[in-house]
Amino acid sequence: MERKYWVPALERADLILNAISLKPGECKMTDLCDATGINKSSMFSLLRTMEVLKWVKRDEKEAYALGEGVAYLNTVFNESHKQNYNLVEHFLKASSESVKAVGETFQLSVLDRSEIIYLAKQEGPSLVKLESSPGMRFPAHATAMGKMMLALLPPDELDKRYPDKILSQVTPQTLTDWNEFTGELVEIRSSGYSVDQEEIIQGICCVAAPILDASGNAAAAVSASMLRHAYADKQEAVTEAVILLAKKLSLS
Numbered sequence: 001m002e003r004k005y006w007v008p009a010l011e012r013a014d015l016i017l018n019a020i021s022l023k024p025g026e027c028k029m030t031d032l033c034d035a036t037g038i039n040k041s042s043m044f045s046l047l048r049t050m051e052v053l054k055w056v057k058r059d060e061k062e063a064y065a066l067g068e069g070v071a072y073l074n075t076v077f078n079e080s081h082k083q084n085y086n087l088v089e090h091f092l093k094a095s096s097e098s099v100k101a102v103g104e105t106f107q108l109s110v111l112d113r114s115e116i117i118y119l120a121k122q123e124g125p126s127l128v129k130l131e132s133s134p135g136m137r138f139p140a141h142a143t144a145m146g147k148m149m150l151a152l153l154p155p156d157e158l159d160k161r162y163p164d165k166i167l168s169q170v171t172p173q174t175l176t177d178w179n180e181f182t183g184e185l186v187e188i189r190s191s192g193y194s195v196d197q198e199e200i201i202q203g204i205c206c207v208a209a210p211i212l213d214a215s216g217n218a219a220a221a222v223s224a225s226m227l228r229h230a231y232a233d234k235q236e237a238v239t240e241a242v243i244l245l246a247k248k249l250s251l252s
Contacts, residue, residue, distance in 0.1 A: 012038050012046055013055070017066065020056060024065040032064065087211070087220060088120045090249055095122040095222070098245045102238050104226040106245065107132055108211075110219070111149040114161045116140050119220070130204070130225055141181060142170040144196040144208035145221035151188040152210060152218040158182075173198040193243055198228065205231035207239050209246035222246050 019035040020027055027035065033043050047064070050056045054069030088108065095106040105124040109116040115137045121130070132138075140146025141162075150158060165178040175181050188194040193209045200206075208223035222245050224238045231238070 009046070012036070012042065013050060016043075016046060016050065017055065017070070020064050020066055025059065025063050027064055028062050029064075087249065091120050091222065092122060094245055094248045098122070098224070098241045099124050102224065102234060102241045104224045104230065104238060105130055106242075107145070107223050107225060109143075109145045109221055109223075111140060111146065111221075112137070114140050116143055116146045116149070116221075124226075126227065126230075130201070132225075138200055139168055139170060141167045142174045142196065142200040143223075144194045144206035145223045147185065147188055147196065148194040148208040148210050148221045149218045151185040151194065158185075170200055171198055171202050173202075175199065193239055197231070203228055207231075207235075207242045209243045210250075211246050212250040214251045219251075220249075222249065 015036040015038065016032055019032050023031075029040070029043055029047060032038070032047070033040055036043075038046070047056065047058075051058060051067070054067040056064050056070075057067040058064055091106075091108045095108075098106050099122050103124055103126075105126065106122045107118060107130075108120045109118045111117075118132050118134050118136045118138075120134055121132055138146070140150055150161075153161075162178075167174070167176045167178065167181055169176050175184065193207060195205065195207050197205045204225055205228050206223045206225045208221050210218040211220040211222060213219040222242060224242050226234075226238065
């Protein structure tokens with residue numbers, strides 16, 4: 001990350017939390033100054049703010065421990081990780097039948113701001129292996145799964161993720177005009193599935209459908225990826241398989 005975007009106060013808060021986590025309930029303000037190199041004036045302000053936010057708590061001896069605010073965030077993180085883990089398990093079981101049905105590779109991802117993060121992949125029999133290992137990120141606007149999840153966002157949320165309305169060109173086929181892009185999202189929302197034709201990788205086409213949570217929001221997406229000529233031969237069958245898999249994994 002470029003230093004011009006760095007926020008020193010957040011870095012200092014992180015140093016404080018790490019110092020407290022090493023010796024919970026033992027460090028007073030002066031101890032934290034020694035451990036982090038932060039001067040007393042700044043430390044005082046940071047600790048008072050962090051107390052209000054419930055990131056830290058102070059006992060009767062003026063020693064600090066991590067607060068319930070941090071515990072809450074940790075709980076939310078663990079629950080999210082657990083949900084993704086369960087989703088990956090279900091995907092790997094269900095998608096094996098999808099691979100048998102159409103003979104192509106199926107993938108699972110979630111949306112993170114303007115990118116997708118791959119969570120899992122079920123390889124098809126094709127000799128061409130896709131570079132989409134779990135944890136990898138790709139621009140959402142250039143992928144079928146990304147476009148599917150973006151299409152189901154409220155308009156104001158889409159604007160927050162693309163404040164400058166700039167779409168990077170990944171391949172010559174990537175859609176970069178904002179009006180054309182949002183027009184395509186309207187069509188995707190109506191059809192219930194999305195396609196990318198060589199927009200993220202030359203020679204590869206993908207079809208995606210949304211995995212919906214109990215409220216009907218897109219929690220993730222699944223896709224099938226294949227060579228361009230394969231897509232031309234079995235577009236309809238692949239689209240049906242992707243939509244069926246997404247419905248199996250959805251809660252609504």
